[in-house]
Amino acid sequence: MKKQVFPFTMVDVFARQTLAGNGLSVFVLEQTLSAYMMQAMTREMRQFESIFLQKLEGQHRWRTHIFTMEEELGFAGHPIIGAAACLHQLYQPDSKTAEFEFVLNERSVFASSKQESGNFFAEMNQGKASFGEPLSASVAENFLKALNLHAHDQVADLPLQVVSTGLPYLIVPIQQHLDKARICHEKFEALLASVGAKFVYVLDVQRREGRTWDNEGKVEDIATGSAVGPAGAYMVRHLRAQAGDTQIFAQGAYVHRPSELHVSLNAEDETVLVHGQVCLVAKGELYV
Structure with a gap:
């Protein structure tokens, strides 16, 4: 044949x-x-x-x-x-x-x-981008624990929040220990589903560097356009960036594939450009 x-x-x-x-x-x-x-x-x-x-x-x-x-x-x-x-x-x-x-x-x-x-x-x-309600402190603590993180790792004035431009990501804003982040919850996909998220994106806000994995935590993604768009919109919503400006995010360093992703929000209609x-x-x- x-x-x-x-x-x-x-x-x-x-x-x-x-x-x-x-x-x-x-x-x-x-x-x-x-x-x-x-x-x-x-x-x-x-x-x-x-x-x-x-x-x-x-x-x-x-x-x-x-x-x-x-x-x-x-x-x-x-x-x-x-x-x-x-x-x-x-x-x-x-x-x-x-x-x-x-x-x-x-x-x-x-x-x-x-x-x-x-x-x-x-x-x-x-x-x-569409935004879910910010997670309560108790629910956020459950997710931080599931990601091998603690409450003091989270940026104090920023919430965990589900944001989507097509795929809903739970944005987890942290100020330290990005290198320690990993999925360590046996039913993490179900945990995400409970707040309306498909995947998680752990974001070091100061460094603008993110990490995400498959929901079993076995494979780390290298550069995730569907996550960085929501992350950029999140930064603008919470006044850590301005619409119209280009935000540059890093990803992939922990799997030896350094990546550079650019995001901007249109200042007129708030559409997300990656x-x-x-x-x-x-x-x-x-x-x-």
Whole structure:
């Protein structure tokens, strides 16, 4: 039986250079694939996430599916950023800028890419952030304990709060011991669900450095666009940053993949913009 051939591009997202940032596999498809097949291909690539793109009618519109090793996501940041730069490089290499619409299962996300001196920088509009109620001190203490932290690690005048631009993250603002943070609760996913969160983002407010993991605490993410957008909105809401200014967040140092993520809030409509550099790493073909 003849095998199908699927070309792919590998990129590092939110990276100042190759072999840093968050890796991503980008597949541009000529035919529709089943969720089972896309999941299997993602596991074969063994990146944190793979993104599958299929051209739609209309200029620059792409049907989009994003998979982790475990499941399909309704939204994720670094795959959209990486895909925008990749499509720019593949289909509009002579243009300084390019714009795309990524049509996910339940929403569309708009992203743009620009190239400067051979480097690609992409930006996505995550829309307006939504905020849950700040957690009470007793509930916050439970989460801090579940993250191997203590009440004195929390920034005193900042609450733990769920913020979302597509994926709801519990923002945990701390002033010290980011290096000690880890998930040490057997049912952490259920604990998050009790406050309406999908994941956690532990944020050193002064250093603007964050960490997040899968909910079993086994795998730390390298650069999380879907988390840093809410984190930037949180900083503006609590007067630690101003709308219109660019905030630069660090992530990934604890897994030896330093990443740099840029966030800004539109001063007029409060939409969240996340952007960063994307580095081309490799091209190849997958035989299935």
